[in-house]
Amino acid sequence: MKEKDSIASTTIRSVLADVYAADKASPEQKVPSSAIMVLLRKAAARRADSALQFKEAGRDDLVRKEQQEIGVINRFLPPLLPEAEVDRILQQVLAEKPVDTGADARRALGAVLKEFYAKADRSFVDPEVVKRRAMAALSA
Known part of the structure; x- marks a missing residue:
């Protein structure tokens, strides 16, 4: 947010909203970090699906936006097992x-x-x- 990167700040806020919603759904305890990683992977998958749909619709500007958001999310994800x-x-x-x-x-x-x-x-x-x-x- 300090860097004035609107794509990154919007993406992070969106993912944090998902994490907060998961915390509220589980009132007895906080969501474990492994569940947060699953939420991050799902958020990246949603954006990849959106990018595919935008590409089919010919909206290259929105495809680039979704790909940038995927890049922001991927910075926080550990690599998958091969x-x-x-x-x-x-x-x-x-x-x-x-x-x-x-x-x-x-x-x-x-x-x-x-x-x-x-x-x-x-x-x-x-x-x-x-x-x-x-x-x-x-x-x-």
Whole structure:
């Protein structure tokens, strides 16, 4: 705000509003930092979706604005775990607890994901990558 960067200040205010709303929704305690990282990733994903829609509508000025906001949010986010690390954790989970894939594929996937997230923090992984890699590991 001191730098008079209107894009950054507006983006930060928007994200802080999301964090404050999450704090109010959870009255017994403050939102943990891992949940804040998830909120930041969701905010960046919303802006990426908006940028895509603006691009389809031919609004390049709004696309640039959304991309700048994504850049501001990404400055506060830690890097995601690479797919190789996700695969390593999934293989470890499958080695520790073999899953019966014949009975119900969704139930098996749920069990694998539950164990995966017990070992890895949700804020450091892309859930779509984890789900895709877990399905591939189960089918193999």
